[in-house]
Amino acid sequence: MNDDKKLKYNKPWIMQRADPYVYKHTDGTYYFTASIPNYDAIILRKAKSLVELVDVEETIIWEKHKQGPMSEHIWAPELHCINDKWYIYFAAGQKDDVWKIRPYVLECVDKDPCRGKWVEKGKMQCAEQDEFSFRAFSLDATVFESKGKYYFVWAEKVGVGRQVSNLYIAEMETPYKLKTAQVLLSSPDYDWERKGFWVNEGPAVLKHNGKLFLTYSASETGIDYCMGMLTADENSNLLDPLSWKKERNPVFKSNESKFIYGPGHNSFTKDEAGNDIVVYHARTEKNIIGNPLYNPNRHAMIMKLMWNEEGRPIFACD
Template sequence: MIYAERLAYSMHLAYSEDGASYRSLNHNSGVLFAKATDNENGTMNAKSLKNPFLFRLDNGQFGVVAVRTEANGQRDPQSAGRILFFVTSDLLQYREVGLLNLKTEAYVDDVTCKYVEAVKAYIIHWCDESGNGFQNTITDLFDLEGASNPESAEAPIQSEQIYNIEGIVPRNVIPVPREIAHRLVCKLTVPTNVAIELQESMVAASPEELKAVKATAVYSDGTTALKSVEWMTDAVDWSKQGTYVVEGTIQQQKYEFPMAVNRADPCIARWNGKYYFIATNDADGNQTLFIREADSIPGLIHAEEHLILDTKTYDHIKGLLWAPEIHIIEDQLYIFHAATTGEFLYEECHVMQLREGGDPTQAADWSMPRRVLKKDGTELCEAGKVISLDMTVIQVNGECYAAWSERQFVPVDLGAWVYIAKLDPHEPWKLINDPVLLTKPDYGWANNHTFVDEGPFALIRDNKLFVTFASAAVDATYVVGLLVAELTSDLLDANSWTKGNYPLLTSRSVPGEYGPGHNSYVVDDEGTIWNTYHARPGIDAPRCSGLRRIHFDIDGYPVLDLTEEKDLNPELANVTILVTVHNE
């Protein structure tokens, strides 16, 4: 239920400094998955991989060969006589080159590959399902039909080394350059707070000047984060010149999970100096939307809930109120959400607008929900055949975009795919160009139990646009994937986006949180970015909302699994500073 076959049948990595003891990376979760294959009608066939083998290419990059299987690990008829070949320069982002033809009708059961300098070619050793060994020679692995005919040879030797790693199927060991290894460990290990840096002294004339001083938390990967400090200034006489040793405690806002029970797809937004929380209401079968208002994010935890939409007020809103999001577009407040006129197959994206000067907690101040329209004025999806949901807003470079999930059910179920298009900022329920596909659930972690990519939400950091999205069934195998684009790129060009090979967040990421997903992000008064998400406090428990600080790794990419105890070491939380009071 936690680590299903389509998640498990993937390439995992572990590392060792001494060649003896190994530590698993990425929470002992897969980092490389086989892509699904496409059918003529648009449907996909989920695939997995087994027996991956990592090796160096003659150009210094790395290659991976593996046996492609059906999603559940069984033999894949399309892969008979072939092996799957990938290439990577950093062991993080991989390109699936394709199926390499070994010129045989037999199923490949195991495979290894090595470049032999003496013959300027790669030697592929493999065995069939009966254990018979063979080898092929090929000079160019990227020529998928270029292998020689197979010859009898010794079968690949299975590793007999004992690794103390749960569930491991040992493959091969390969040395890598230290710089690659360092980056790999930093990217695939959750950092921990190892030090606090703080200026030793300062000159101040008021407690406000001292309050502005922040500490820098340093993490095991060399990254940092600013932290506020609560200074104990009772002993300081700000009216007299003098020098004082002032003690302080580094502040860490703690949010116990769950922060809201039976609340999924959560979103927190700031509007006119207040914070608002809204989410899918699982408690009543998604028949209502409630909003909370507070002066701070912590205040939202116990804030009163106000009903702003139900399935009784409007004739066209009759159920399944899903994934509400609050967005500010040109100083106007909107709620994007999904709703149906009755049945599931009529679920579509809608938009509500707050009237000028309105109160977000008052239902009467919100406009009637209206369906999202395409650029020609027709409805986004053909109701009864295609559903749409999880629409979000991305505002960058003076442009306003929408991203959403769309799933065709008739005539065939294609699964849920994520699209992007520009929005009219004056009427943000209208698209102004044709939708562009961003991602479809082609990896095993996205098509487990069902083919779904949904819940996109944007996070802008430095010169990059990150869009996280949720994948697979909304059970304990729900996960979070990542898309990345340069801010200056054409966001309507699918080639501008890179999708990560593995999910950022899974049930293996944070103990006690199952099926994490459907993230959104908010910045608080201190400039800290918070991740709002839902997960389950037990495998079969209800979906509940949570909050966690977002950290950024050595490449500036979001880290979603930095838990509180790793974010701040309690033993480092007490600090001192020498304050000289100087009043002119």
Template sequence: MKRTETAFILCYTRTAQESEVYSEKLAYSMHLAYSEDGTSYTPLNDNSGVLFAKAVSNENETLTAKSLKNPYIFELKDGNYGVIAQRTEADGSKDQESVGSVLLFRSSNLIHYEELGQLNVKSDSYVEDAICYYEQERSVYVIHWRDEDGQYYKNTIDDLNLLDHATPPVKAEAFQLQGNKGLVKDANERNVIEIPQKLGTTIKNKLGRIYNHSVHVPKVIEAASLIELENIRATAIYSDGSTANKKVKWDTSAVDWERAGSYEIKGEAYQQFYRFPIASHRADPCMMYFQGSYYFIATDDTTAGNLRFFVRKADTIDGIEHAEEHLILDQNSYPELKMFFWAPEFHIIGDDLYLLFACSSGEFVDIRSQMMKLKPGGEPIKAEDWEKPIPVIKNDGSPLFTDGITLDMTYVEVDGGHYVLWAQRQFKPVDTGSWLYIATIDPIKPWQLTSDPVLISKPEYGWANNHTFVDEGPYAIIDQNYIYMTLSSALVNATYCVGMLRAARGANLLDPASWIKWNYPLLTSRSVEGEFGPGHNSYIEDREGNLLNVYHARPGLNAPRSTGIRRVHFDIDGEPVLYLTEEEDLNPELRSVASTLVIPER
């Protein structure tokens, strides 16, 4: 291939930093950088990992976190890509279960990966480094590796899926990689692979930053009134080829709407942005539009033990910031509900409005998912208009879970089905961490499951088990083709982050195989400057049709959890992007627009 038809991808790991900044579980993953000329490289995914080793499931259902080192990308015989690496313990030390083996992955696009498992190179020694390549002449893969004593060996294998079918190792010459050339700061650089330019562009668009690079309006606009003109939208075009419609504030001071003709007009493309934070000490936020008003609720972090829920009401979304708070539930409302009032969500289920939340009778291990129904004709800001909360139960009438806690329940209605998803953490007999479950419900009686709970996600990756094993906070974005389920993971500090599951519309959502999990998080402390530990999302559509991400983050490394709002962008593939800053969403230098307004004869 000619150089103009190719791009270059560098893989590397990073040097671990402070625990809340970039710990071993994040640093010891495969990172990628992109280059068009093979000389200057740009780190992708905000210089964060894109490929993580999966945790190991133990007999008692706990997980043991793993990391990887020395990743090496190679081309497969079918034109796809493989990655070979050494699996390590979470902190990068030797993995006792990885003696004599290397870890393999497959990818069609170097964005999403399938972990094939540990390939046995038939040695009693640790593999310290390895490369792999396909040898066309013999139609075999060659695994070339170095052991802990500095000796080099080779194996061959016909099919990388047959992990125990490698030939016995034979002594081999040493191999050398390019060595660190300082292409990426603080990187432990591995190899560079040359790829087709089209694939390189896809990788850059998916894992690089998307930004607005042009704004267009029609050259000629025909409108008979200001209302018709205001319905014309500007088209913002982004670096990956995606678009978004923007309202335009037109200057029509020189326009006589009673006189037909042509007028040269100017305007400014406009997007509503919200300062961060809009509410301090408010976490796990949720917003809804109901009966002509916007309502906001969140976990109250101002009291130890999270002892109450307040609701705000406003005519506009930005009005929520300074709206009055109304207490609707606290530790004095019911004897069985005393503390840990967590993660409230408004949902219309069937014909009724419900508040889904978690709460405890007083002990942490007693936290349970609850539903509270608004009385017919009720006002959500009035405590007396809510019925008594009901604990969620299984389809046989038994408690949802008795060996641990349940929390962060959400509701999804799609393709004629009604579902709840929630986080569940087992404590007895051992702490397994927080996992995500799904089940069906009947909207007539939504607090009782109509199917058995089904596990769909564990915190297997280093970004999800960073300091603690947690997948929680699910919330759905639904489009014509897919259900995107964002989730939050890791410890609720600056390491908190947002990941994603995806299922196809029409798939059996109770089949775990229907859900694909992204190997890397969508939103982290490295995504938006000054926002640490973003997570626990919910979504609402504004009056302009924009989907907004309502989330919490910290305005400083150790600052309180606080609520933010940001527009959700959809990339060239229709997948949600959660990080766009104001400048990336609508470039200030491109907002001025002009057109010819034609007022027709009446």
């Protein structure tokens, strides 16, 4: 393989694609989606390898509405396969209230999600007894399975005045409805989670040797953006906040020597050899022109995840 066709770790991999999500299907096919700079559509890429995802043609599988719900700020799509059906979870606002961000679901029953028909399932539904979920600014939903149960993890703002973005978890009843009421997993407790805004968002889950590692992103979307982590035993009650241990310090942050600024909103996958891979976005410049949220230069990057002797992940860009 030519050097220019090899994976280059911790360097721009897919340009101007924030909130990157890679799903490796059971047949080995890789799918890629992300927020695009105009925040107006959902794209998918499909390839046989991580390298091929770079140049493969992108397919627009859904475009925002002209008005009403799902008509502005189409953010952070994720592709999941549940019970042999495809689902995309994403956040969106609306033109007359652009910050009325809520989580929505698309479903595809065809074999190929890039060519199949996608049906809108509407806003994610909370459990009947839940009076709080998705009533306020809610985004960055992810889904994971453990011990035969599916769980939904998302970020939602609470409070009055300067609102705080927390992480919540609930068990799922269906791919578009929750079975249980929300449980608070994490709040921005530490100084590194409070730069610019008090934020926990962008959760992602990785299983390894009986443990669940839940990474998330903190602080505003500039160079202070960074990643924290929670850890739980897979045999514990995942709806009990005490089952999760939160790291005191970020597990991955800006590295000026590597020109990596504001790394975050990651997902996990495996390469063709079975190695764990972290997919994340970051900037290569320290000084951001304009509002960081609308500056397009957050690029998808990849990192080979390492493990220490205790079975804990090491996020090293050296």
